[in-house]
Amino acid sequence: KNQVEQSPQSLIILEGKNCTLQCNYTVSPFSNLRWYKQDTGRGPVSLTIMTFSENTKSNGRYTATLDADTKQSSLHITASQLSDSASYICVVRSGYSSASKIIFGSGTRLSIRP
Amino acid sequence: GAGVSQSPSNKVTEKGKDVELRCDPISGHTALYWYRQRLGQGLEFLIYFQGNSAPDKSGLPSDRFSAERTGESVSTLTIQRTQQEDSAVYLCASSSMTGRSPLHFGNGTRLTVT
Numbered sequence: 128k129n130q131v132e133q134s135p136q137s138l139i140i141l142e143g144k145n146c147t148l149q150c151n152y153t154v155s156p157f158s159n160l161r162w163y164k165q166d167t168g169r170g171p172v173s174l175t176i177m178t179f180s181e182n183t184k185s186n187g188r189y190t191a192t193l194d195a196d197t198k199q200s201s202l203h204i205t206a207s208q209l210s211d212s213a214s215y216i217c218v219v220r221s222g223y224s225s226a227s228k229i230i231f232g233s234g235t236r237l238s239i240r241p
Numbered sequence: 242g243a244g245v246s247q248s249p250s251n252k253v254t255e256k257g258k259d260v261e262l263r264c265d266p267i268s269g270h271t272a273l274y275w276y277r278q279r280l281g282q283g284l285e286f287l288i289y290f291q292g293n294s295a296p297d298k299s300g301l302p303s304d305r306f307s308a309e310r311t312g313e314s315v316s317t318l319t320i321q322r323t324q325q326e327d328s329a330v331y332l333c334a335s336s337s338m339t340g341r342s343p344l345h346f347g348n349g350t351r352l353t354v355t
Contacts (some may be wrong), residue, residue, distance in 0.1 A: 172346070233283035
């Protein structure tokens, strides 16, 4: 069964600290993995995409990793800011066309405290 | 417009009434998706359109839910005889043809059934 599991479910850290969010997936065939950020009251927005051949990709203070062998991904946030408070959703696509299955994790709710 | 537009942004309705939710995708995006997000929960897939056909309706929770799309443009999600359990945010997303393309989400319609 295709599944995407995220941990922790929620996380509270102090402003300026780093954190790492985890995503484990059992999706086959694997095409790509995206991390989305969802601010309260808004739709999710894509942060980064990881494909089978990519191990690490950075987008500003966000760094995503992918281990295709163990089927794990992480999202590391450096020097957190209050605006990083949001839900972070791991999404795995199975297949290569727009008709391919898209499997969502249930998200990690991150709160940054001043 | 530059993004996916959904209307209304908020809808309060009485139990038993019908509601219609609208989504205007990004121009040129052939794929369109509807999701439901209950308070504090992850995204739940409802239906996928490719052009104006719906090859995957597997997420529609009951026959009270239906959706249509005209051309490669506007989509409407209709909920008949609304129930309190239908209260949620309904999110629409669109994407272009390739499996590498991100989903572009609207900000959703918050539906409250009283």
